[in-house]
Amino acid sequence: MTARQQPKNLWIGRWGFVLAATGSAVGLGNIWKFPYMTGEYGGGAFVLVYLACILCIGIPAMMTEIAFGRRGRGSPIDAVKRVAQESGRGKIWSGFGWMSMLAGFMILSFYVVVAGWSLAYLWKAISGGLQGGSVDDMAAIFGANNANPLTLGAWSTLVTVVTMFIVGKGVQEGIERNMRWMMPGMVLLLLVMIVYAMFSGGFGEAVTFLFSFEVGKLSSEGLLAAMGHAFFTLSLSAGAIMAYGAYLPDNKSIARTTFTVAICDTLIALMAGLAIFPAIFANGMDPASGPGLIFMSLPLAFQQMPLGSVLQVIFFVMLSVAALTSAVSMIEATVAWLTERKGMSRKAAAWSSGIVLWLLSTLAMLSFNLGADWTFAGKNFFDWLDYLTSRWMMPLGGLGLCLMAGFLLRDEIFRDELRLSKRQHALWLLMVRYVSPLGIVLIFIDALGVMSIDIGSQWPWFLAVLVVIAVLGEMLSPRVKRQFTG
Numbered sequence: 001m002t003a004r005q006q007p008k009n010l011w012i013g014r015w016g017f018v019l020a021a022t023g024s025a026v027g028l029g030n031i032w033k034f035p036y037m038t039g040e041y042g043g044g045a046f047v048l049v050y051l052a053c054i055l056c057i058g059i060p061a062m063m064t065e066i067a068f069g070r071r072g073r074g075s076p077i078d079a080v081k082r083v084a085q086e087s088g089r090g091k092i093w094s095g096f097g098w099m100s101m102l103a104g105f106m107i108l109s110f111y112v113v114v115a116g117w118s119l120a121y122l123w124k125a126i127s128g129g130l131q132g133g134s135v136d137d138m139a140a141i142f143g144a145n146n147a148n149p150l151t152l153g154a155w156s157t158l159v160t161v162v163t164m165f166i167v168g169k170g171v172q173e174g175i176e177r178n179m180r181w182m183m184p185g186m187v188l189l190l191l192v193m194i195v196y197a198m199f200s201g202g203f204g205e206a207v208t209f210l211f212s213f214e215v216g217k218l219s220s221e222g223l224l225a226a227m228g229h230a231f232f233t234l235s236l237s238a239g240a241i242m243a244y245g246a247y248l249p250d251n252k253s254i255a256r257t258t259f260t261v262a263i264c265d266t267l268i269a270l271m272a273g274l275a276i277f278p279a280i281f282a283n284g285m286d287p288a289s290g291p292g293l294i295f296m297s298l299p300l301a302f303q304q305m306p307l308g309s310v311l312q313v314i315f316f317v318m319l320s321v322a323a324l325t326s327a328v329s330m331i332e333a334t335v336a337w338l339t340e341r342k343g344m345s346r347k348a349a350a351w352s353s354g355i356v357l358w359l360l361s362t363l364a365m366l367s368f369n370l371g372a373d374w375t376f377a378g379k380n381f382f383d384w385l386d387y388l389t390s391r392w393m394m395p396l397g398g399l400g401l402c403l404m405a406g407f408l409l410r411d412e413i414f415r416d417e418l419r420l421s422k423r424q425h426a427l428w429l430l431m432v433r434y435v436s437p438l439g440i441v442l443i444f445i446d447a448l449g450v451m452s453i454d455i456g457s458q459w460p461w462f463l464a465v466l467v468v469i470a471v472l473g474e475m476l477s478p479r480v481k482r483q484f485t486g
């Protein structure tokens, strides 16, 4: 198989891809969303289901995405197109590449707003603006933070500018070089927080909360949320991992790098839980306080702790760095496409996509103040971006890529790229053909609300459906024969 494209850019360092992909994966999803989801969906039970989703859905899907990227050696649009063409399929399949790129762009346009909150809070933490005696006071601070479009917009603009600056400098000089200090720095800050938490009460409770498994607490809502989050937290189906995969040297093992990234991502999410929940428990607060957890409960908890004001600064630096390393990955697909296809320089590509991004993110930012009632079907612009990407575009893109890899494209391509043993390859196929697609379809059914899913009681049915589809699929798929005949 020598149909491979010649790479233009490659990660230089041994850890280049792993650092960049972990930087992409570890973000607000780990530090902001995972802890509050765990809080809402019942602790250990949710954690366990989440781990299963990462293993069975996230990891195979990530391997697939990297394989597409490395084989096609280009932006997601070109990568998917080339891999499809190599299998004798038409250009139309690059539609999934388009959707990924668009999803990444749309996610970034509301992600910079949340990253802007993080910077704003860092500033408040430094300047002593996070004082208050109750959760209500904290809610008032959060409200005031969002009410002024000029300051809120300034913070998200700052995030956009820094992101474009890093991306504009190029893959090695901008992204790889900055990840080399940002990632270790972030982990170090997280460790400082955990060590502090170990000695300041509430740690035992946090450990019990995160790791004790009670079947009764497992809800199907939690399961669906865990599946969706597995995609989000690994940055899947939004072009980011595929774009980074295009720079992965040929001699690296896709399976090994995927496992490393997924394990780092999961460990950091759990560590974030261990850093955050002790403070919550030590101050007798509710772990299930939703999206406001780190912006309202946590600052309040820190106030009541010795050295809390220092810790707070550490926390928001860490959060901002995590958000920035993810933001960089979301725009890479677009920038790669503009440089490859429109002949732009990296800088021109970064700044011109930055301008479009800025306009979209400004609309998203306005959803919290002036545009709060510019709603359509009950959702404001910010909510629409979130809803369309996480409920539709990402699952659809994931489904498309998995099914393409599983059924449509030549298996040799994936054997060539993934280089798994026979048995491992069969397992990967089982996951991308049936397990991930069924999971994704369940997310869709839930999003459409056409039927209520209660996995707790209906799971034998789902298992039966899975087995029937898998048996039929294997019988009908002509490729199966080829697999056994070698």
Ligand code: TRP
Residues within 6 Å of the ligand: 024, 025, 026, 027, 028, 029, 030, 104, 107, 231, 232, 233, 234, 235, 236, 237, 238, 239, 240, 326, 327, 329, 330
């Ligand atoms: N994974 C990141 C997080 O957990 C978010 C993210 C970065 C992302 N790049 C992405 C999500 C691409 C979807 C697609 O915060």
